[in-house]
Amino acid sequence: MSWFSGVQQGPPIEVFALTKQFTEDSFPQKVNLGVGAYRSDEGKPWVLPVVRIAEKALANDDSLNKEYLPVLGLEIFSSLSTKMLLGEDSPALTQNKAFGVQCLSGTGALRVGAEFLARKLEKTVFYFSKPTWGNHRLVFLSAGFQDAREYRYWNGETRGLDIDGFLEDLNNAPEGAVIILHACAHNPTGCDPTQEQWKQIASVIKDKKLFPFFDSAYQGFASGDLDKDAWAVRYFVTQGFELFCAQSYAKNFGLYNERTGNLSVVMNNPSEVPAVKSQITLTVRGMYSNPPSHGARIVSHVLSNKELYNQWRDNIKTMSSRIIEMRKRLREELERLGTPGSWNHITDQIGMFSYTGLNEAQSEHMVKKHHIYMLKSGRISMCGLTPSNVEYVAKSINETLS
Numbered sequence: 001m002s003w004f005s006g007v008q009q010g011p012p013i014e015v016f017a018l019t020k021q022f023t024e025d026s027f028p029q030k031v032n033l034g035v036g037a038y039r040s041d042e043g044k045p046w047v048l049p050v051v052r053i054a055e056k057a058l059a060n061d062d063s064l065n066k067e068y069l070p071v072l073g074l075e076i077f078s079s080l081s082t083k084m085l086l087g088e089d090s091p092a093l094t095q096n097k098a099f100g101v102q103c104l105s106g107t108g109a110l111r112v113g114a115e116f117l118a119r120k121l122e123k124t125v126f127y128f129s130k131p132t133w134g135n136h137r138l139v140f141l142s143a144g145f146q147d148a149r150e151y152r153y154w155n156g157e158t159r160g161l162d163i164d165g166f167l168e169d170l171n172n173a174p175e176g177a178v179i180i181l182h183a184c185a186h187n188p189t190g191c192d193p194t195q196e197q198w199k200q201i202a203s204v205i206k207d208k209k210l211f212p213f214f215d216s217a218y219q220g221f222a223s224g225d226l227d228k229d230a231w232a233v234r235y236f237v238t239q240g241f242e243l244f245c246a247q248s249y250a251k252n253f254g255l256y257n258e259r260t261g262n263l264s265v266v267m268n269n270p271s272e273v274p275a276v277k278s279q280i281t282l283t284v285r286g287m288y289s290n291p292p293s294h295g296a297r298i299v300s301h302v303l304s305n306k307e308l309y310n311q312w313r314d315n316i317k318t319m320s321s322r323i324i325e326m327r328k329r330l331r332e333e334l335e336r337l338g339t340p341g342s343w344n345h346i347t348d349q350i351g352m353f354s355y356t357g358l359n360e361a362q363s364e365h366m367v368k369k370h371h372i373y374m375l376k377s378g379r380i381s382m383c384g385l386t387p388s389n390v391e392y393v394a395k396s397i398n399e400t401l402s
């Protein structure tokens with residue numbers, strides 16, 4: 001007899017299963033376009049030079065100890081993070097309407113925010129884009145939401161945003177529904193609304209009394225400019241919205257495994273901030289008690305030092321420029337080979353990912369025949385492309401589609 005006999009095997013998580021398959025593949029030209037992590041021109045993981053500098057400084061700082069952080073995390077970290085998102089002189093900050101909570105990376109920030117909304121504001125319905133990052137649904141349902149709905153986002157024919165479908169679905173959403181919005185560099189499509197489209201989206205969200213929950217996993221990574229990538233969130237704030245925004249430092253600082261993130265909360269009434277903070281404190285206390293310090297100290301060290309901050313911006317530029325260059329090269333190669341279809345979407349899209357337009361069978365063919373690992377949806381991570389494999393990848397796409 002075992003208590004566990006009835007436990008059913010759960011489905012594998014596609015992106016992790018793909019990486020395992022890639023690691024076990026002995027084919028010399030294999031390429032991993034699955035995982036959403038930056039790689040150098042040599043295809044290697046990259047620790048940002050500014051992170052190495054910060055870590056050395058922290059290692060030599062004898063005043064630091066290993067005591068618990070407060071439940072809501074390192075105060076300087078969360079306030080610098082919220083400032084980075086909203087902008088130095090945001091009225092929400094000057095009027096004490098906004099604050100941050102250090103969380104376990106972007107996923108943790110989504111979870112803490114969703115727990116609070118489900119348990120304290122009794123929210124049940126949430127909307128996410130079709131398609132979206134594979135974890136939104138699980139995080140929100142695990143947090144206590146009951147009704148997962150999609151809004152239209154991607155138009156497979158135009159390989160662009162389905163803004164009419166998007167607005168129509170928002171228009172039909174019930175009052176109070178929580179809307180997850182990708183702040184920039186939409187994962188998986190790499191396709192963001194224009195500023196004009198964001199204004200339309202904001203207007204429907206306001207009219208229909210919906211709650212915007214931004215997911216900002218790529219600030220700086222999309223355009224290389226931190227302010228530009230925060231435009232949508234800042235626009236909503238200027239329009240007087242109350243909102244949540246989950247921020248991750250996994251990509252823009254390369255701190256994937258440090259689990260360093262922040263939940264920014266923007267409210268209308270400063271006098272209600274202490275009550276909300278106290279309830280989020282209980283939410284966190286009941287889940288993991290308090291967050292780890294290492295990543296938060298690295299980020300704070302860099303954001304509070306002008307010289308290091310500028311170096312970080314350069315490091316972000318290095319990453320975003322390499323990705324933009326790879327987009328260009330891939331498109332050029334595909335066009336040079338005369339690969340069926342148009343390929344402008346590869347360079348129109350931004351951020352880490354590209355929705356190639358390959359269907360499930362074609363994507364599986366890429367894995368099986370060419371040892372090029374990509375998601376079934378046709379999503380590829382541009383970070384896996386390098387000057388030495390881009391030709392091989394283009395040739396393989398060409399063979400798959402010809």
Ligand code: PLP
Nearest residue numbers: 036105106107133187217248250
């Ligand atoms: N949200 C989106 C859209 C993402 O793409 C990711 C990571 O891939 C995350 C959130 C969360 O990442 P992490 O929890 O590693 O910060």
